[in-house]
Amino acid sequence: MSKHSIAVLAGDGIGPEVMEQALRALSVVSSKYDFELAYKEYPVGGFAIDTCGEALPKETLAGCEAADAILFGSIGGPKWDTLPLDLRPERAALLKLRSHFDLFSNLRPAKIYESLAHLSPLRPDIAKNNVDVLVVRELTSGIYFGQPKGIEGEGEQTNAFDTMRYSKAEIRRIAKTAFIAASKRKNKVTSVDKANVLVTSRLWREIVEEVATDYPDIELEHLYIDNATMQLVANPGQFDVMLCSNLFGDIVSDECAMITGSMGLLPSASINEAGFGMFEPAGGSAPDIAGLGIANPVAQILSASMMLRHSLNLTEAADCIDNAVLKTLSDGVLTGELLPADQKQNAKSTQDVGDYIISQLSEH
Numbered sequence: 467m468s469k470h471s472i473a474v475l476a477g478d479g480i481g482p483e484v485m486e487q488a489l490r491a492l493s494v495v496s497s498k499y500d501f502e503l504a505y506k507e508y509p510v511g512g513f514a515i516d517t518c519g520e521a522l523p524k525e526t527l528a529g530c531e532a533a534d535a536i537l538f539g540s541i542g543g544p545k546w547d548t549l550p551l552d553l554r555p556e557r558a559a560l561l562k563l564r565s566h567f568d569l570f571s572n573l574r575p576a577k578i579y580e581s582l583a584h585l586s587p588l589r590p591d592i593a594k595n596n597v598d599v600l601v602v603r604e605l606t607s608g609i610y611f612g613q614p615k616g617i618e619g620e621g622e623q624t625n626a627f628d629t630m631r632y633s634k635a636e637i638r639r640i641a642k643t644a645f646i647a648a649s650k651r652k653n654k655v656t657s658v659d660k661a662n663v664l665v666t667s668r669l670w671r672e673i674v675e676e677v678a679t680d681y682p683d684i685e686l687e688h689l690y691i692d693n694a695t696m697q698l699v700a701n702p703g704q705f706d707v708m709l710c711s712n713l714f715g716d717i718v719s720d721e722c723a724m725i726t727g728s729m730g731l732l733p734s735a736s737i738n739e740a741g742f743g744m745f746e747p748a749g750g751s752a753p754d755i756a757g758l759g760i761a762n763p764v765a766q767i768l769s770a771s772m773m774l775r776h777s778l779n780l781t782e783a784a785d786c787i788d789n790a791v792l793k794t795l796s797d798g799v800l801t802g803e804l805l806p807a808d809q810k811q812n813a814k815s816t817q818d819v820g821d822y823i824i825s826q827l828s829e830h
């Protein structure tokens with residue numbers, strides 16, 4: 467029996483609510499497919515600030531270093547919004563974890579199954595047109611990490627600045643990830659940039675073109691970010707892999723989540739060169755619904771499935787979870803944000819959806 471150690475960082479807001487359901491699902495598939503997951507839970511984010519005095523306590527980082535994979539919930543919320551940026555959960559924990567483990571490759575898959583096209587806010591003829599997008603987002607560089615950043619001056623002359631910076635090596639490695647991913651999918655990479663105004667995007671385009679020569683069977687196109695976000699709503703079926711910098715991928719992936727129906731559906735994998743990964747929903751801590759028991763657990767459960775697939779090589783168990791989730795959604799067992807206003811009375815709770823997915827795991 468294989469054994470794997472998992473660092474579980476549930477975090478803030480809806481994080482612990484949806485994490486509970488993901489751990490239940492993992493427990494069922496580990497019995498079914500005969501492997502053992504040893505979980506250790508660690509404080510992170512705002513909760514860790516409140517209980518340990520910092521967003522990423524040393525014990526949490528050490529626990530992640532010792533684990534085979536990290537399963538992450540979400541962090542942040544209004545309570546910690548007034549802290550200096552460097553102490554806030556987002557920078558002090560999430561960005562720090564990404565950079566500490568060099569998790570440069572962020573995979574965010576968004577698919578509209580034909581049977582679930584009615585969940586999309588897009589017109590049916592658009593939603594039904596083979597929407598299956600993988601956002602490959604660069605995660606450890608760009609404007610979120612570039613130095614210098616700061617604020618200086620006084621009064622109306624006060625000015626704040628961030629630095630968007632990319633090296634050739636950073637662009638090259640994420641571009642390779644995108645081309646390799648496309649070679650296992652529909653053989654198309656759309657590189658998203660703003661090369662008509664940004665110097666970093668000019669370099670991005672140049673290096674992506676260079677990498678493309680190693681993948682002659684993959685179609686490459688370039689789109690400016692403003693056009694790309696528009697095209698995603700007009701005709702998302704045209705895309706296969708969307709290769710994005712850190713900032714553009716952050717924006718594009720929220721849009722991808724929503725065209726499938728909800729922020730609560732989109733999982734993600736953040737992986738380094740050695741295959742070590744952190745797995746987390748693409749969305750945040752959703753303070754507007756936290757504590758109400760109505761958050762959609764699907765993105766967290768599918769993130770657990772991505773962990774089994776990408777870091778632990780437990781493909782059958784991952785397939786089992788994906789199929790159970792698909793059946794649950796197809797059977798109309800849905801949290802409220804997926805339902806139109808006149809059907810909200812049919813909304814299921816986080817726990818209900820978790821229960822239904824669990825019941826399907828033994829059958830798929």
Ligand SMILES: NC(=O)C1=CN([C@@H]2O[C@H](COP(=O)(O)OP(=O)(O)OC[C@H]3O[C@@H](n4cnc5c(N)ncnc54)[C@H](O)[C@@H]3O)[C@@H](O)[C@H]2O)C=CC1
Nearest residue numbers: 540541542543729730749750751752753754755761762803
């Ligand atoms: N990975 C992480 O930990 C992330 C953390 N954040 C942080 O989360 C906090 C809230 O950020 P927002 O901008 O409001 O983005 P958000 O993604 O938390 O919420 C945006 C909207 O999506 C809905 N939503 C998100 N996940 C959902 C789910 N599972 N089920 C149903 N509805 C869901 C929310 O209710 C809200 O209406 C902020 O502090 C932000 O910095 C934001 C994004 C990622």
Ligand SMILES: CC(C)CC(=O)C(=O)O
Nearest residue numbers: 556557560610716748749
């Ligand atoms: C703190 C943010 C960069 C997190 C986020 O929005 C994301 O990873 O999508």
Ligand SMILES: [Mg+2]
Nearest residue numbers: 716717720748
């Ligand atoms: Mg985001």
